[in-house]
Amino acid sequence: MNSDRYSRQTRLPLFGDEGQLILAKAHVLVIGLGGLGSIVAMYLAGAGVGKIGLMDDDIVELHNLHRQIFFTEQDIGSAKVKVVATRIAALNHTVETTVYKFHLHLGMADIFSEYDLVLDCVDHFDTKRLINQLAIQTGVPHIFASVSGVAGQLAYFSHEKATPCLHCIFPHSAQSALIQNCDTSGVLGPVAGWVATAQADLALQALLTSVEAGRLWTLNGLSMTSRSFLSAHDNTCLCGESTPDDISAVSFVQPAQLISMLKANSNVVLCDTRTTEDFVRSPLFEGSLHLPFDNLLMWPDMKKDVVFVLFCEGTTRSIYAAKYLMQVYQVSVLVLNRPQQFFRDWTASMSLPLE
Incomplete structure (x- = not known):
């Protein structure tokens, strides 16, 4: 030293x-x-x-x-x-x-x-x-x-x-x-x-x-x-003595994987979990469903023959929403990792000339 x-x-x-x-x-x-x-x-x-x-x-x-x-x-x-x-x-x-x-x-x-x-x-x-x-x-x-x-x-x-x-x-x-x-x-x-x-x-x-x-x-x-x-400790919180949320049940999809899926599979449905206020900064992605995280109970019945890919500005809200969908509807759900990169890469892929 x-x-x-x-x-x-x-x-x-x-x-x-x-x-x-x-x-x-x-x-x-x-x-x-x-x-x-x-x-x-x-x-x-x-x-x-x-x-x-x-x-x-x-x-x-x-x-x-x-x-x-x-x-x-x-x-x-x-x-x-x-x-x-x-x-x-x-x-x-x-x-x-x-x-x-x-x-x-x-x-x-x-x-x-x-x-x-x-x-x-x-x-x-x-x-x-x-x-x-x-x-x-x-x-x-x-x-x-x-x-x-x-x-x-x-x-x-x-x-x-x-x-x-x-x-x-x-x-x-x-x-x-x-x-x-x-x-x-x-x-x-x-x-x-x-x-x-x-x-x-x-x-x-x-x-x-x-x-x-x-x-x-x-x-x-x-x-x-x-x-x-x-601040006070909340024993019902995920840090409390009650069992923390099981994060292992959530599956993720990377931007490149999702682009390949969208181009090859019409059964993929993008779900935007952001709230309406979020759209002030960025509008709803074309072709996606709006399933706002702050109003889960108002979501429509979900079909079981498609794969739902959830995204927001990060991943946390989509993770919670994915758990809700899997528990309530028993549907196939993926959470999009790095959504901003996906939007950039998807836009770039759509601008490429057809071979």
């Missing part, structure tokens, strides 16, 4: 030489490398966290740069995971990085199990709920953070018995999934930086000492104030 590199933090009682050795052996997974994750990852690398996993399937775009300040104009079009990994190597060569250039899905419990702590830095609530579910499944603690407009939120979840999880705070799937993100509400760059540094601070504390699980902090960038409250 380079004593000069970390001398300013090892002087702190929380750190010391022993704390620095703990950080050197720690493994942290950062999911989402936008306004939060790109900053968090750099602070963790600077602090000397031994291994940092970087997960994001996005590329750098011009509209990112006002808040994602570790990217430059020269990085536009490059994969975020590769750019951040390069920046970390330049900042601290002793830190090991592992890049995951793909979108999170339910089959990634084995990846979570490789880490001591998971940091939720994504901006879609569907993915946040998925992170929460995988963290519960593996017992790996995680730190939730979000930023929208001029406000942010932050919480640590240990996933120990009788402690709250994200689902305890936001129990209603459809309402939670509609919480605005940067794409829909905008975001002030310094506020994203404020939340990111707070998340990095909380991560270092969680690695070195005990942190109160389930306390939600809210940050206001205009008033420059913060508030917090301790």
Whole structure:
């Protein structure tokens, strides 16, 4: 360990030489490398966290740069995971990085199990709920953070018995999934930086000492104030003593697979599970059924001679809807993974000249 590199933090009682050795052996997974994750990852690398996993399937775009300040104009079009990994190597060569250039899905419990702590830095609530579910499944603690407009939120979840999880705070799937993100509400760059540094601070504390699980902090960038409250554990939640939702029963289909199915099989029916409010951002996909997640009881009777492929802006709502369809109608259901990629690839395939 380079004593000069970390001398300013090892002087702190929380750190010391022993704390620095703990950080050197720690493994942290950062999911989402936008306004939060790109900053968090750099602070963790600077602090000397031994291994940092970087997960994001996005590329750098011009509209990112006002808040994602570790990217430059020269990085536009490059994969975020590769750019951040390069920046970390330049900042601290002793830190090991592992890049995951793909979108999170339910089959990634084995990846979570490789880490001591998971940091939720994504901006879609569907993915946040998925992170929460995988963290519960593996017992790996995680730190939730979000930023929208001029406000942010932050919480640590240990996933120990009788402690709250994200689902305890936001129990209603459809309402939670509609919480605005940067794409829909905008975001002030310094506020994203404020939340990111707070998340990095909380991560270092969680690695070195005990942190109160389930306390939600809210940050206001205009008033420059913060508030917090301790959320209650809900024993009926998926983190409670009752049996968690069985995610293994849900089957997924990848974009390329679905395109092949649609071109070869007329018995495939696309089902859009988004709410009507979601269509303000993106209209109903042509030829699909609208089966809104927030009104499951109003869905029509489903035919059993077709394969239903459910999609939304992420996957969480479609997963819950798939379970409902299978239980109530006993029909064949698939959940579309990475729906945005499917729409892009499908549009591109339709524009190709006929052979």
